[in-house]
Amino acid sequence: MEKTEIETRLRDVLVSELGLDADKINRSANFETDLDVDSLGVVELLMAMEDEFGVKIPDDEAEHIHTVGEAIDLVHGKLNV
Amino acid sequence: MVTGLGVVTPVGNDVESFWSALVAGRSGIGPITHFDASNYRTRIAGEVKGFNPEQHFEKREARRIDPYSQYFMVACRQALAQADIKYGPDDPENASAGVMVGAGFGGMNAFVEEITVLLKRGPERVSPTGIPKIIANMAAGLVSIEHNLLGPVSCVVTACSASANALGDAAELIRRGAADVMVAGGAEAAITTYGVAGFNQARALSIRNDEPEKASRPFDAERDGFVMGEGAGAVVLEDRDRAIERGATILGELIGYGMSADAYHITLPRPGGTGAARAMSAAMRDGGLEPGNISYINAHGTSTEANDAGETAAIKIAMGKEEAYRVPISSTKSMTGHILGGAGAVEAIVSLLALNRGILPPTINQEHPDPECDLDYVANAARPFTGEYAMSNSFGFGGHNVALVLGSERVARE
Known part of the structure; x- marks a missing residue:
């Protein structure tokens, strides 16, 4: 799957499942500081990513996701091994 | 206040x-x-x-x-x-x-x-x-x-x-x-x-x-x-x-709070209404009032067989027969349904509004009198009244009985 497709689908999930503001979502946006995602929201984010892309994201890998771009990269890496 | x-x-x-x-x-x-x-x-x-x-x-x-x-x-x-x-x-x-x-x-x-x-x-x-x-x-x-x-x-x-x-x-x-x-x-x-x-x-x-x-x-x-x-x-x-x-607009006063337990059954009230009656008496005592002071009772009145007969008996015990037949009683659950944990607060508000506005809200759907429920339930239509104190009853699974006594805005402002 191409990163652009991952980005489109991730953006849709962030809006529909987490209720984030679509206008603020871009690759460099930080979940905590730019998108106001708290610790519970991070778990919702991981669950939404797992459901959407059919991947498994263990907690130790999840710790490295701070921005939308990093989330896209993680999913891309998992889908293209 | x-x-x-x-x-x-x-x-x-x-x-x-x-x-x-x-x-x-x-x-x-x-x-x-x-x-x-x-x-x-x-x-x-x-x-x-x-x-x-x-x-x-x-x-x-x-x-x-x-x-x-x-x-x-x-x-x-x-x-x-x-x-x-x-x-x-x-x-x-x-x-x-x-x-x-x-x-x-x-x-x-x-x-x-x-x-x-x-x-x-x-x-x-x-x-x-x-x-x-x-x-x-x-x-x-x-x-x-x-x-x-x-x-x-x-x-x-x-x-x-x-x-x-x-x-x-x-x-x-x-x-x-x-x-x-x-x-x-x-x-x-x-x-x-x-x-x-x-x-x-x-x-x-x-x-x-x-x-x-x-x-x-x-x-x-x-x-x-x-x-x-x-x-x-x-x-x-x-x-x-x-x-x-601060010059707040005072709408009334919560002046009496009574509690008791039935210690009888997980869901059924104790027959005869003695538990509920003790809560009502405790609330009147807490507010320094006699049954004769109570002008309206907002009943728990759930529309179950057991509650309504038991509560009627309880009102007769707590108020005494004469006052029980005098005091108008209504169950607004006939219109709202039973709001369960929210009912007590909603009905305390009804009680205050009734006192402040001089109108008794009715118990609707009174069509077939029950000989065990023979008090004045303000059947089917609201009516005017004057009074300064109302009691609101709330009973819960587990045998909880609570009665509140509220005073009108007039007595609260005195």
Whole structure:
């Protein structure tokens, strides 16, 4: 799957499942500081990513996701091994 | 002192529309729409109507708050707005302001949703926000966060007497100086698959599905169970001196609080009404009043066989025969359905409005007199009266009996 497709689908999930503001979502946006995602929201984010892309994201890998771009990269890496 | 009122109910989502529906004898009971109830014994309830969460909360916020807490938060906003009380984050008075919520269950919608996900999809698919949506005290926590209330914040869970307890306990905190302002009340949002199924299996609910508006008929001989309602009631209680000093509009006073237990059965009231009578007597004593002072009783009046006969007997014991036959009694559950944990607060508000406006709201659906229920239930139509004190009864599974005595705005302002 191409990163652009991952980005489109991730953006849709962030809006529909987490209720984030679509206008603020871009690759460099930080979940905590730019998108106001708290610790519970991070778990919702991981669950939404797992459901959407059919991947498994263990907690130790999840710790490295701070921005939308990093989330896209993680999913891309998992889908293209 | 009572300085603010707020309601979200099956007959109106603000005090004025709520009151005008009650005075008109309008039922809020109809077919269940919250879920597909077609294979349930009971397919009717008193649902809150026209409540759009996104009108009251940001979309992201609404997703994390169970309807139970949403109803309570909206009722509290109304009450605080009427009281004209607003605290900033660094207001020095924050520490003496608190909130007390009463609930039968709590976030039952979220509970049902999360258990469904758990069973269908496994432990790693349940939501991280499920627990905070479910726990009953969260309604109080959310109100404290929204309004910067840093004083006593707590929750009472005593089934259908919960929010009467919440009002009584909150007034007690003010009486002993632990708080100057308490937003108190209760809520319920249990018209869910499990809520209806569970009460159905206990054979507690009316199954008059073809005549929803006639299903809740407290004290009538053809009653066949209660009808679930939902919603919230909230009251701002305030220290007398503080209220007078700031020139608040005083709406009444909570002057008596009585509690007792039946110590008899998990769901049935003790026959003969002696337990409920002790709560009523305790509330009158607490307020320094005699039965002759009580001008109106808002009954628990659930429309179950056991409650209505037992409560009638209890009123005769607590008031004495003569006063029992004199005092007008109504069950507004005939219109709202039974708001469970929210009922006590909603009905305390009804009691105050009745005193202040000089109108007794009726008990609707009185068609077939029950010889065991032979008091004045203000049958079918509102009527004018004058009086300064009212009593509101609330009883709960577990054998909880609570009575509150309220004084009108006139006596409160004296």
